[in-house]
Amino acid sequence: MNAPVNQDLAQEVAAIPLDKIDVSDPRLYETDTWGPYFARLRREAPVHFCAESYFGPFWSVTKYKDIMQVDVSHQIYSSETSLGGITIRDREEKYQRPSFITMDPPRHDEHRKTVSPIVAPGNLAHLAGTIRERAAKILDELPRGETFDWVDRVSIELTTQMLATLFDFPFADRRKLTYWSDVATVDVNAGTAIDSEEKRDEVLQECLACFTELWNQRVNAEPRNDLLSMLAHGESTRNLTPKEFLGTVILLIVGGNDTTRNSISGGLLALSRNPAEYRKLRDDPARIIPTMVPEIIRYQSPIIHMRRTAIADAELGGQHIRKGDKVIMWYKSGNRDDEAIENPDAFIVDRARPRQHLSFGFGIHRCVGNRLAELQLTIMWEEIMKRFPTIEVVGEPVRLYSNFISGIKHLPVRIPA
Amino acid sequence: MPKVTYIEYNGTEHVVDVPVGTSVMRGAVDNNIPGIDADCGGECACATCHVYIEPEWFAKTGARSSQEESMLSFAAVTQDNSRLSCQIEMTAELDGLVLRMPEGQH
Ligand code: HEM
Numbered sequence: 001m002n003a004p005v006n007q008d009l010a011q012e013v014a015a016i017p018l019d020k021i022d023v024s025d026p027r028l029y030e031t032d033t034w035g036p037y038f039a040r041l042r043r044e045a046p047v048h049f050c051a052e053s054y055f056g057p058f059w060s061v062t063k064y065k066d067i068m069q070v071d072v073s074h075q076i077y078s079s080e081t082s083l084g085g086i087t088i089r090d091r092e093e094k095y096q097r098p099s100f101i102t103m104d105p106p107r108h109d110e111h112r113k114t115v116s117p118i119v120a121p122g123n124l125a126h127l128a129g130t131i132r133e134r135a136a137k138i139l140d141e142l143p144r145g146e147t148f149d150w151v152d153r154v155s156i157e158l159t160t161q162m163l164a165t166l167f168d169f170p171f172a173d174r175r176k177l178t179y180w181s182d183v184a185t186v187d188v189n190a191g192t193a194i195d196s197e198e199k200r201d202e203v204l205q206e207c208l209a210c211f212t213e214l215w216n217q218r219v220n221a222e223p224r225n226d227l228l229s230m231l232a233h234g235e236s237t238r239n240l241t242p243k244e245f246l247g248t249v250i251l252l253i254v255g256g257n258d259t260t261r262n263s264i265s266g267g268l269l270a271l272s273r274n275p276a277e278y279r280k281l282r283d284d285p286a287r288i289i290p291t292m293v294p295e296i297i298r299y300q301s302p303i304i305h306m307r308r309t310a311i312a313d314a315e316l317g318g319q320h321i322r323k324g325d326k327v328i329m330w331y332k333s334g335n336r337d338d339e340a341i342e343n344p345d346a347f348i349v350d351r352a353r354p355r356q357h358l359s360f361g362f363g364i365h366r367c368v369g370n371r372l373a374e375l376q377l378t379i380m381w382e383e384i385m386k387r388f389p390t391i392e393v394v395g396e397p398v399r400l401y402s403n404f405i406s407g408i409k410h411l412p413v414r415i416p417a
Numbered sequence: 418m419p420k421v422t423y424i425e426y427n428g429t430e431h432v433v434d435v436p437v438g439t440s441v442m443r444g445a446v447d448n449n450i451p452g453i454d455a456d457c458g459g460e461c462a463c464a465t466c467h468v469y470i471e472p473e474w475f476a477k478t479g480a481r482s483s484q485e486e487s488m489l490s491f492a493a494v495t496q497d498n499s500r501l502s503c504q505i506e507m508t509a510e511l512d513g514l515v516l517r518m519p520e521g522q523h
């Protein structure tokens with residue numbers, strides 16, 4: 001069973017003039033109504049121009065193969081901060097926080113190589129023990145027979161503990177990481193205390209101050225295997241400007257946090273809405289978990305879009321893209337493209353090729369942490385299945401107002417006593 | 418049909434036929450040989466089909482493209498004889514090719 005097809009909504013979407021469709025509206029993701037909009041674009045205008053939106057004019061790329069083409073053509077589609085970076089929202093220069101995700105080669109390549117050893121296979125094997133220990137403790141402390149928020153008690157706790165481990169960040173202060181990560185990505189119109197770029201910047205300056213202090217400690221100590229120490233001693237990163245340093249720290253905090261958190265929440269939600277799939281998992285967890293984890297990441301598509309800016313004229317899906325145009329890859333849509341993925345709206349825990357999805361992007365910016373994210377989810381589900389044959393979702397999820405992070409803010413659950 | 422020997426990281430050998438014109442990555446995936454993930458399906462966009470070519474075969478597999486070069490530079494545990502197996506097309510000359518898998522793909 002999948003989310004019910006809402007006929008009224010489908011009709012409403014069908015009635016909008018094609019050129020007025022605007023998939024950048026964050027409410028579509030807050031209300032989980034994005035499906036019919038993208039279905040229509042994939043069918044009628046796979047590369048679609050939206051002339052007027054809150055975020056200015058932009059191209060939407062909605063089909064799997066076209067997104068792949070943009071992702072691998074970094075010579076044409078740039079990620080550079082100064083051109084607009086990787087989000088649909090343009091930022092004034094003083095609020096730009098460059099990091100290697102918003103750099104093109106060759107600087108991107110140098111910085112990325114400094115960070116990637118932390119998630120090399122050997123290091124991952126080493127992290128696995130810590131992750132399992134921490135996951136076990138979190139799960140053992142959960143209440144039975146009473147309703148609690150899965151997001152707060154499990155999803156946030158596990159990813160935040162992991163992040164504190166990766167940075168060797170003071171463990172007791174770890175929720176600061178969660179806070180900074182949320183502040184870094186929150187939509188200023190979402191109704192939180194962060195209602196301007198200025199306020200966002202104030203909080204992130206605290207983050208910078210804290211990490212600068214840690215950086216100073218690490219740079220004066222012997223190199224170690226945590227991310228900060230690697231940045232402090234890395235040949236290409238040790239002379240980062242404060243802005244670049246902040247950008248890189250935030251990249252790693254957000255990269256390793258929101259995305260994995262929302263996959264942990266989204267996975268449980270998808271299982272509870274698809275009882276037959278939940279049963280498959282219960283019947284044979286060892287066989288199902290390896291294919292279920294990538295399927296959860298596809299189904300959730302934790303990053304809704306990535307943006308590029310064309311630095312040359314190009315053809316894409318029959319459309320003519322001009323130098324300077326804003327091009328949005330809607331991963332959430334590409335992951336529901338039935339020309340690339342069979343029965344894409346269904347959540348199926350034992351797909352034949354479950355890793356064939358766009359959630360991590362492709363090409364030179366493909367997610368550095370993708371195997372780490374999978375590892376965390378894998379261990380978490382292994383430990384859950386050892387303890388709880390079933391976890392009941394007892395209310396509706398509360399979703400995030402954002403067109404960038406596909407977020408679940410609260411998910412009420414109950415573990416039978 | 419030309420044969421390819423795939424050696425897993427733990428030493429397990431698999432000898433399979435790979436049709437001329439198919440990629441060496443495809444040969445592994447179609448025969449369910451573990452150790453090559455190939456997340457992007459052969460677009461040279463994920464570097465999870467990374468292999469080490471036995472030295473005597475390396476030159477015969479041809480040169481890396483610049484896209485392969487940059488994707489490989491981000492793969493873990495690369496060596497001089499590293500290739501992305503989706504970028505090697507099977508030919509009659511490659512009959513007998515031997516390659517090894519890395520510790521992990523990522
Ligand atoms: C399910 C979890 C995750 C998802 C869905 C995800 C998604 C993504 C996506 C789509 C990109 C590509 C950006 C682009 O093309 O512009 C990316 C890049 C990145 N991710 Fe993740 N990510 C996840 C987990 C993580 C974790 C755990 C880490 C921390 C180690 C991480 C660190 C990064 C970094 C550093 C980049 C930049 C790579 C580059 O520009 O070369 N991510 N991620």
Ligand code: FES
Nearest residue numbers: 459461464466503
């Ligand atoms: S299969 Fe993705 S690079 Fe070879």
